[in-house]
Amino acid sequence: MSHRNARLTVHGRRLLVERVASGRPVAHVAAEMGISRATAHKWLRRWRAEGGAGLADRSSRPLTTPHRTPASIEADVCRLRTDRKLGPARIGPILGLPASTVHRVLTRHRLNRLSWIDRPTGTVIRRYERDRPGELIHIDVKKLGRIPDGGGHKALGRQAGRVTRNNMGYDYIHSAVDDHSRLAYSEIHPDEKAATCAAFLTRAAAFFAEMGITRIERVLTDNAWAYRKGLAWKNVLAELGASGKLTRAYRPQTNxxxxxxxxxxxxxxxxxxxYTTNDERTAALADFLHTYNHHRSHTALGGQPPITRVNNPAGQYS
Structure with a gap:
């Protein structure tokens, strides 16, 4: 993705190079492409020095930022935020800083929203992220009422749906999400017993391996019996060479x-x-997962789909 203010994409820069290489004057090509001669010469220099790689976007971050707030003061800002839950307008006078500067510091350290902080302890409970794919996998089960043939209450209305859905039971959607890339895998099962959870983890690990995440280091779950005591679950973790981790009690934000x-x-x-049948909804899950992993833009990944972070684990999206 090009810089939002860039006149040329990578494709446009290749066209520039091809037209100049064909013998046309740089000034003429620059004029018809709507750029300055200086810009045209810049891309030509990079192409001659680096080849096609020289036409890619580069970070606009400066090498040094001499006027940036000192690290010690930023630490004081973060301490007042986490310890006393103060906002920029109150932190600023205490430290002798403009509120706008305090806000930028909090944003840089991802403390600008109090909803991301656990109020009693000051611990950041949201917007954390592991450094590499497979370092941590989140797993959970969502219980969802089955749809009777002909449709449930959403299709037939509350009164009609209440009659038709009696004794239909529930589907249990087991899901695994990679912490770093947000790559997701889900299956639908009739229960959440230990054997079912263990078999799901085995297939989820195979899916992640197929996508390029060949090693799972830790698996985070809630405190359900299947994860705390199930021998089948512990055996699969041992086979994968992964350690199990449980969330804090009554803190679903951890997962x-x-x-x-x-x-x-x-x-x-x-x-x-x-959906008019439960099978119809079940069949639609695979298409949703493919779209989510390969095409759907993710706000936490800079508008990119999760698969891009598996293919480019060192990439930064902010």
Whole structure:
């Protein structure tokens, strides 16, 4: 993706080079492409020095920032934010800083929203991120009522749907989300027993390996019995060479990435349209997952789909 103010994309820069290489004057080519001669010469210099790679975008971040707020003062800003939950307008006078500067510091350290901080402890509970794919996998189960043939209450109305859905039971959607890339995998099962959870983890690991995440280091789950005590679950973790980690009791935010994925799952798959049978909804899950992983823009990834972070694990999206 080119810089938002760039006149030329990478494709446009290649056209520039091809037209100049064909013997046309640089000034003429620059004029017809709507750029200055200086810009045209810049891309030609990079192309001659580096080849095609020289036409790619580069970071506009400066090498040094001499006027940036000192690290010690930034630490004081963060301390006042996490310890006393103060905002920029109150932190500024304490430290002798403009509120706008305090806000930029908080944004840089991802503390600009109090909803991302656990109020009692000051611990950041949202917007954390692991450094590489496979370092941490979030797993959770979402219980969803089955749809009777002909449709449920969403299709038939509350009164009619209440009669037809009796004794239909529930589907249990098991989902795994990679912390770094947000790559997701889901399956629908009739229960959440230990054997079912263990078999799901095995297939999820195979899916992640197929996508390029060949090693799972840790698996984070809630405190359900299947994850705490299930021998089948512990055996699969041992086979994968992964360690299990449990969330804090009564703190679903700890497993926030898969909890947020569950919400997307409901909005963009389960409740996205009216289904007339449960099998119809089940069949639509695969298409949703492919779209989510390969095509759907993700706000936490700079508008890119999760698969781009597997292919480019060192890339930064902010």
């Amino acid at each position: 926030g990435k898969v909890e947020r994925f569950n919400r997307t799952l409901l909005e963009e798959w389960a409740y996205q349209r009216l």
